[in-house]
Amino acid sequence: MSTPGAPAVPSELARLRGSIDNIDAALVHILAERFKATQRVGVLKAELGLPASDPAREAQQVGRLRRLAQEAELDPVFAEKFLAFIVAEVIHHHEAIAQGHAQRP
Numbered sequence: 550m551s552t553p554g555a556p557a558v559p560s561e562l563a564r565l566r567g568s569i570d571n572i573d574a575a576l577v578h579i580l581a582e583r584f585k586a587t588q589r590v591g592v593l594k595a596e597l598g599l600p601a602s603d604p605a606r607e608a609q610q611v612g613r614l615r616r617l618a619q620e621a622e623l624d625p626v627f628a629e630k631f632l633a634f635i636v637a638e639v640i641h642h643h644e645a646i647a648q649g650h651a652q653r654p
Contacts, residue, residue: 583635584642591643595650601643607636 558566594601611629618628 580635584639587639588642588646591639591646592650594643595647601647602640610636 591601593599611632614628614632615625618625
């Protein structure tokens with residue numbers, strides 16, 4: 550949709566923006582699936598009395614993600630920051646799950 554009086558958007562720019570919008574939608578759906586899986590992991594950890602954070606697993610994942618990023622020609626530093634953001638949120642969820650589990654009679 551264009552704004553009245555705004556200059557026309559070149560067709561290539563509109564096409565690229567449409568592609569970006571589709572990729573963003575896919576990312577949201579992929580993240581939703583990832584968080585569904587990590588929520589289940591949080592429940593299992595709580596049931597087994599395991600800590601919310603697993604530093605060894607996290608380090609392994611950072612290395613794996615950095616390699617994947619390099620192969621995909623994505624800045625590995627950016628990929629690591631992105632993973633750190635996600636992992637921090639997952640740990641927060643796992644802590645909340647564990648707290649809720651501990652409060653059950």
